[in-house]
Amino acid sequence: MTTLRIPLSAPDISEQDIAAVTAVLRTPQLSLGPQLAAFETEFAAYIGTQHAVAVNSGTSGLQLCLRAIGVQPGDEVLVPSYTFIAAANVIRHERALPVFVDVDAKTLNMQPELAAAAVTKKTRAMMIVHTFGRPAALDRLMAIAADRRLRVIEDACEAIGADFKGRRVGSFGDAGIFAFYPNKQITTGEGGMIVTNDLAIARRVRSLRNQGRTDSGDWLDHAEPGFNYRLSEMNCALGRSQLRRIEEILEQRAQVAAWYDDYLRDEPQVIVPELRIPDGRVSWFVYVVRLADQFGRAERDAVVQRMRAHGIACGRYFPPIHQQPAYRGWALRHPLPVTESVGERCVALPFFNGLSQSQVHEVCACLLEALTMTAPGG
Numbered sequence: 001m002t003t004l005r006i007p008l009s010a011p012d013i014s015e016q017d018i019a020a021v022t023a024v025l026r027t028p029q030l031s032l033g034p035q036l037a038a039f040e041t042e043f044a045a046y047i048g049t050q051h052a053v054a055v056n057s058g059t060s061g062l063q064l065c066l067r068a069i070g071v072q073p074g075d076e077v078l079v080p081s082y083t084f085i086a087a088a089n090v091i092r093h094e095r096a097l098p099v100f101v102d103v104d105a106k107t108l109n110m111q112p113e114l115a116a117a118a119v120t121k122k123t124r125a126m127m128i129v130h131t132f133g134r135p136a137a138l139d140r141l142m143a144i145a146a147d148r149r150l151r152v153i154e155d156a157c158e159a160i161g162a163d164f165k166g167r168r169v170g171s172f173g174d175a176g177i178f179a180f181y182p183n184k185q186i187t188t189g190e191g192g193m194i195v196t197n198d199l200a201i202a203r204r205v206r207s208l209r210n211q212g213r214t215d216s217g218d219w220l221d222h223a224e225p226g227f228n229y230r231l232s233e234m235n236c237a238l239g240r241s242q243l244r245r246i247e248e249i250l251e252q253r254a255q256v257a258a259w260y261d262d263y264l265r266d267e268p269q270v271i272v273p274e275l276r277i278p279d280g281r282v283s284w285f286v287y288v289v290r291l292a293d294q295f296g297r298a299e300r301d302a303v304v305q306r307m308r309a310h311g312i313a314c315g316r317y318f319p320p321i322h323q324q325p326a327y328r329g330w331a332l333r334h335p336l337p338v339t340e341s342v343g344e345r346c347v348a349l350p351f352f353n354g355l356s357q358s359q360v361h362e363v364c365a366c367l368l369e370a371l372t373m374t375a376p377g378g
């Protein structure tokens with residue numbers, strides 16, 4: 001594999017982060033200890049919820065929440081197809097049915113009116129994804145959910161620190177889930193966090209992540225078949241240390257996004273994401289541009305290859321879920337024209353805390369050159 005000079009993402013690990021993890025290794029308690037309890041308390045305080053329950057990935061958090069809100073086999077769950085595949089996979093793992101809803105071309109989040117139109121008698125829940133850290137239209141989506149008596153899970157895996165009308169995303173639904181893979185705003189290596197204001201949900205997911213154990217205190221008392229989705233003390237120590245820097249990290253990422261915007265916003269060949277939103281704050285997860293309509297999938301892929309040849313990593317965020325081999329033959333209930341069009345044209349550019357202005361400039365210059373060399377329709 002070619003070594004790329006500018007990677008797509010890179011974790012930001014400080015000396016304090018390293019010290020926090022090694023300190024845990026000098027203790028006898030490597031799981032279910034004080035770091036876990038403190039990480040959960042501090043995370044709940046940051047999001048503004050009463051409870052937080054750490055798990056070993058965003059995916060396992062989503063799965064536990066579906067179960068905790070009572071999604072049953074055969075139930076339908078509304079979800080976008082323009083997102084990471086885990087969102088739909090967990091619905092299938094619970095033997096429920098993902099019903100894909102198209103997204104808005106500007107925000108790339110689920111369109112509320114299409115979500116409302118997709119509700120049937122079998123619809124049990126809505127999974128609201130805050131794609132790329134941009135808050136979804138929570139007021140309209142939550143109103144639809146209330147009106148149609150749907151449970152709501154917020155997939156905030158890409159959106160730590162984003163807010164909507166002054167409130168952090170993840171705190172609106174029955175439960176919210178965050179993820180800490182190394183490409184995320186903060187990382188624990190692998191890891192996730194469930195947040196909720198519902199004590200019953202918190203208790204259930206806390207038990208399910210730990211083999212369905214009861215809170216009797218007896219290690220061998222199991223109330224129901226659960227999982228091992230625990231997060232180790234080392235991961236939690238890293239998460240706490242990273243969380244202390246969250247505001248600085250989010251500002252740094254907003255600065256990188258602003259540099260990209262400066263270079264690209266007047267280029268007719270690319271459509272850039274909106275830098276600021278009127279009713280909230282974006283938590284920049286990735287910087288994804290869309291090529292103009294004259295470019296298609298072949299040109300997009302050629303651009304990505306040209307940039308790689310120059311040592312610059314780019315991603316195809318996101319190939320729509322329903323077009324993945326894992327979903328081959330999946331019957332769509334509703335057409336997804338925006339998802340399909342955007343999915344062909346999007347390019348994620350390198351994006352991480354330490355990316356410098358000159359690197360951003362280099363990426364943009366390379367992108368524009370690659371676009372010039374890539375004849376539309378060719």
Ligand SMILES: Cc1ncc(COP(=O)(O)O)c(C=O)c1O
Binds near residue numbers: 060084157
């Ligand atoms: C929208 C979304 N949902 C779920 C996940 C799953 O998180 P994890 O990789 O921690 O399982 C991700 C991770 O990239 C994500 O972006």
